Amino acid sequence: MRSYGLSEIRAINGKYSMFHAMTEEEPSEGRFHFSAKDNLTSKGMETCSGSRILEGYRPAFDATSIERMKAAGGELIGKTNMDEFGFGTFSTNSGLEVPRNPFDLERACGGSSGGSACAAAVFEDHVSLGVSTGGSICCPASFCGVYGIAPTYGRVSRYGLIDYGNSLDKIGVLSSKATDLRKYIGVMAGKDERDPTSCAQPELGDSHVKLGSVAVPMEGVEGLSKDVEAAFRSALVELERMGVDVEYVNMPSLKYAMPAYYVLATSEASTNLARYVGMRYGQQEGDLSLKFDDYFTSFRSEYFGDEAKRRILLGTFTRMVGFRDRYYAKALQVRKVVIDDYKRVLADHDAVLAPTMPFTAPRFDDISKMSALDSYKADYLTIPANIAGTPHMSVPCGYDSDGMPIGMQFVADHWNEEVLFSIAEDWEREFELRRPEVVA
Amino acid sequence: MKIGLEIHVQLPTRSKMFCSCPTTDAEAPNTHVCPTCLGMPGSRPVLNRKVLEYGIMLAKMLGCRVADTTWFSRKTYFYPDMSKSVQITQYDNPVGEGGVYYLNGKKPIRITRIHIEEDPGKTKRVGDQSSLVDYNRSGIPLAEIVTEPDIATPAEAREFLGQLIADIRHVIDLPGDGERSIRCDCNISVGKERCEVKNVTGLKNVERALTFEMVRQTKILKAGGKIERETRRFDEERGVTISVRKKEFEADYGYIDEPDLGVYHIRELADSIRIKESPLKMTLRLSDQYGIDQKMSKQLVTTSVGLAEMFETVARDVDVPNAIKWVAGPISANWRSLESRGADTETLVGIIRRFASGEITDTECGMEIKCHMTGEDRDSVQGASEGLDTLINQYLDENPAVVTDYQKNEKAANKVIGFVMKNSGGQYSSAEVVEATKRLIESRI
Numbered sequence: 001m002r003s004y005g006l007s008e009i010r011a012i013n014g015k016y017s018m019f020h021a022m023t024e025e026e027p028s029e030g031r032f033h034f035s036a037k038d039n040l041t042s043k044g045m046e047t048c049s050g051s052r053i054l055e056g057y058r059p060a061f062d063a064t065s066i067e068r069m070k071a072a073g074g075e076l077i078g079k080t081n082m083d084e085f086g087f088g089t090f091s092t093n094s095g096l097e098v099p100r101n102p103f104d105l106e107r108a109c110g111g112s113s114g115g116s117a118c119a120a121a122v123f124e125d126h127v128s129l130g131v132s133t134g135g136s137i138c139c140p141a142s143f144c145g146v147y148g149i150a151p152t153y154g155r156v157s158r159y160g161l162i163d164y165g166n167s168l169d170k171i172g173v174l175s176s177k178a179t180d181l182r183k184y185i186g187v188m189a190g191k192d193e194r195d196p197t198s199c200a201q202p203e204l205g206d207s208h209v210k211l212g213s214v215a216v217p218m219e220g221v222e223g224l225s226k227d228v229e230a231a232f233r234s235a236l237v238e239l240e241r242m243g244v245d246v247e248y249v250n251m252p253s254l255k256y257a258m259p260a261y262y263v264l265a266t267s268e269a270s271t272n273l274a275r276y277v278g279m280r281y282g283q284q285e286g287d288l289s290l291k292f293d294d295y296f297t298s299f300r301s302e303y304f305g306d307e308a309k310r311r312i313l314l315g316t317f318t319r320m321v322g323f324r325d326r327y328y329a330k331a332l333q334v335r336k337v338v339i340d341d342y343k344r345v346l347a348d349h350d351a352v353l354a355p356t357m358p359f360t361a362p363r364f365d366d367i368s369k370m371s372a373l374d375s376y377k378a379d380y381l382t383i384p385a386n387i388a389g390t391p392h393m394s395v396p397c398g399y400d401s402d403g404m405p406i407g408m409q410f411v412a413d414h415w416n417e418e419v420l421f422s423i424a425e426d427w428e429r430e431f432e433l434r435r436p437e438v439v440a
Numbered sequence: 441m442k443i444g445l446e447i448h449v450q451l452p453t454r455s456k457m458f459c460s461c462p463t464t465d466a467e468a469p470n471t472h473v474c475p476t477c478l479g480m481p482g483s484r485p486v487l488n489r490k491v492l493e494y495g496i497m498l499a500k501m502l503g504c505r506v507a508d509t510t511w512f513s514r515k516t517y518f519y520p521d522m523s524k525s526v527q528i529t530q531y532d533n534p535v536g537e538g539g540v541y542y543l544n545g546k547k548p549i550r551i552t553r554i555h556i557e558e559d560p561g562k563t564k565r566v567g568d569q570s571s572l573v574d575y576n577r578s579g580i581p582l583a584e585i586v587t588e589p590d591i592a593t594p595a596e597a598r599e600f601l602g603q604l605i606a607d608i609r610h611v612i613d614l615p616g617d618g619e620r621s622i623r624c625d626c627n628i629s630v631g632k633e634r635c636e637v638k639n640v641t642g643l644k645n646v647e648r649a650l651t652f653e654m655v656r657q658t659k660i661l662k663a664g665g666k667i668e669r670e671t672r673r674f675d676e677e678r679g680v681t682i683s684v685r686k687k688e689f690e691a692d693y694g695y696i697d698e699p700d701l702g703v704y705h706i707r708e709l710a711d712s713i714r715i716k717e718s719p720l721k722m723t724l725r726l727s728d729q730y731g732i733d734q735k736m737s738k739q740l741v742t743t744s745v746g747l748a749e750m751f752e753t754v755a756r757d758v759d760v761p762n763a764i765k766w767v768a769g770p771i772s773a774n775w776r777s778l779e780s781r782g783a784d785t786e787t788l789v790g791i792i793r794r795f796a797s798g799e800i801t802d803t804e805c806g807m808e809i810k811c812h813m814t815g816e817d818r819d820s821v822q823g824a825s826e827g828l829d830t831l832i833n834q835y836l837d838e839n840p841a842v843v844t845d846y847q848k849n850e851k852a853a854n855k856v857i858g859f860v861m862k863n864s865g866g867q868y869s870s871a872e873v874v875e876a877t878k879r880l881i882e883s884r885i
Binding site for chain 2: 040041047049060061160162165167194197268270272274277280316319321324
């Protein structure tokens with residue numbers, strides 16, 4: 001097992017910026033190293049969720065996921081950089097540091113668990129915890145060429161997760177080793193009284209399931225870049241060679257998932273972010289001569305980033321009287337329709353399969369030219385499984401002409417993670433994963 | 441005039457609504473707190489099931505329909521003592537809807553709904569420039585009862601609240617002390633438009649605030665003015681209401697479902713919950729069932745539900761006349777000392793049974809009851825009661841008109857009672873004096 005010393009971790013981070021806070025002590029021998037997205041609370045280690053508004057917040061408690069990783073012999077070496085509160089596709093919407101793609105430092109890692117994907121790709125024998133609300137594990141896993149899984153909603157306790165959209169948030173795993181997915185979801189899964197939504201889960205299956213058939217939705221192969229499309233086609237050929245039936249299907253509800261997602265996620269987010277008023281924890285450098293309303297308004301104007309403000313405005317609008325039924329209530333109905341669509345297709349197939357992202361990791365200068373809507377649209381392939389709460393996983397499946405990784409995403413039925421574990425393990429034996437050249 | 445109330449009742453759980461912090465009064469500010477009730481990032485609510493049970497009990501007491509499923513919502517507003525800037529409350533599908541409460545057992549006051557929610561912390565002003573916040577109260581469970589505008593006058597509002605609170609205290613064993621007070625939002629309209637007076641504490645203040653509003657609105661209307669829909673607050677010291685915000689500035693709380701808690705299926709729980717009879721209902725039933733005056737049944741129930749239960753035991757095991765003679769008489773007069781000594785009631789039933797069977801005399805029976813209840817020995821009880829009787833008889837001998845007056849109006853006995861209280865130097869409890877006076881006057885009729 002490759003172990004890294006403190007100075008080595010710092011030097012590597014200096015190049016890639018995958019971590020915001022890092023361990024301050026020399027990691028102890030014999031424990032496996034892991035990192036966790038910076039929206040998971042770590043006792044005594046600064047936790048900012050990518051926001052300046054939380055700078056200085058040292059939680060009094062470990063998130064259940066981190067607590068269980070530590071109990072299983074893990075050493076937390078760093079908290080990974082991310083889009084502020086998870087609001088983004090490239091980890092560039094951050095009030096703190098922006099992680100750089102291990103295959104090209106001028107490109108993004110994807111988001112919002114960008115630092116986690118970066119750490120998983122760069123460090124050997126390393127597992128990183130990510131969080132997915134609308135695709136925040138699969139997107140960066142795809143851009144950084146690693147395996148990434150978001151389990152069923154409610155599988156891993158959200159106690160200690162700094163909320164984005166509570167009905168959507170899922171804690172998962174990113175690693176360059178397929179076998180880590182089964183291992184560490186296994187460590188973190190299970191009921192936790194501190195998160196009631198984790199208490200309805202059936203036991204996690206641990207058998208090896210041979211993949212029989214996948215459904216490829218026609219809606220999932222539209223609008224792809226040429227390299228992504230080519231890599232995906234050859235992956236399908238490879239799967240067929242492995243004995244998997246590939247069938248194209250229609251899933252008309254998928255195109256409604258995105259608008260419904262942005263309504264639900266921002267509605268919940270705008271209430272979650274209401275608590276940040278510059279009192280009690282985190283950043284508190286506001287103008288104390290002001291009255292409370294003026295104080296928190298100026299404080300939030302100063303310390304929230306643009307994307308956080310945009311989502312607060314969107315989410316507040318959609319839950320106001322007169323709009324609530326038109327947007328929020330309607331989005332709840334759409335979620336049911338998407339779930340039904342998955343159930344229908346998964347009754348006949350083991351998994352639904354499509355590329356993870358329509359393109360490979362973009363350059364930072366190209367990202368700066370994109371509108372908010374352009375980047376929202378980039379998530380159209382990852383959002384449906386997230387709004388449905390179904391487990392999903394990105395698996396590396398090729399590289400483009402610049403050598404940038406390409407991923408494909410499998411979606412299984414609720415609570416059926418073992419199908420995904422098995423697919424990753426079988427695929428790993430057939431696919432030659434490239435590791436980035438790491439120079440600190 | 442129409443008056444409707446929103447009544448907040450603190451529920452007597454041992455721990456808070458969403459965390460395990462205690463609900464008892466704390467010695468210092470911000471000591472009964474944890475990451476959850478402080479709203480720390482990453483913390484999460486876990487429902488205290490007892491809160492749901494209390495909510496259902498109150499819903500049943502008020503004759504509400506109890507929903508099959510219930511859930512919580514987030515109400516967003518910014519205030520320093522609201523730690524998450526989000527209050528977890530109920531919006532759609534509260535625990536109970538559509539009930540009715542009978543004021544004095546007669547007039548129906550419709551209950552719109554009852555829901556459960558968490559209390560915020562407390563803000564305390566220090567000087568002109570700053571405030572301090574105490575989160576000990578943050579997350580304490582509350583029930584909010586909303587009435588239809590069926591109340592006719594400020595006095596009726598006070599009467600209604602008094603009866604309702606007595607019933608609530610009885611049904612959910614609410615202690616009547618300290619911090620656990622009742623807070624009320626009062627809606628009142630003299631004409632068409634209504635005003636809401638927020639957060640009034642205590643029965644008396646509810647009546648005062650409503651009376652002030654009634655007069656204020658009436659004056660405006662008489663002068664040809666228009667009432668503006670607004671939220672006001674009550675200044676207890678000056679006894680006036682003050683405008684806080686106009687209707688166009690009414691907050692839109694942007695309710696959404698609370699995603700961390702999910703949906704609760706409460707049908708079975710609701711069916712399994714039996715509620716205790718409320719004092720008012722018991723008063724009416726006793727009067728009906730045993731053919732006694734409502735004044736007497738009310739006196740029994742308000743003295744103690746235990747006393748009323750004792751009355752029922754004697755009425756059942758011996759007979760109604762003996763229950764009236766002894767339970768409503770000397771037993772009622774000495775009930776407090778029996779309670780404070782923790783003496784048993786079975787002995788009393790035995791004594792009365794011996795009287796009814798002719799084993800002991802009237803005087804002996806009264807004596808034994810008193811000895812048992814007060815723990816004093818026979819001689820001192822006899823001496824004291826003889827002394828009291830002598831004092832009363834002396835007065836009645838000198839003022840025979842009292843007996844004839846008493847037949848017209850029972851208040852005539854007050855003269856005697858006043859005389860005895862004054863001339864006995866606090867030797868006897870007022871209940872004892874009342875009992876002996878009535879007994880001796882009635883023996884002369």
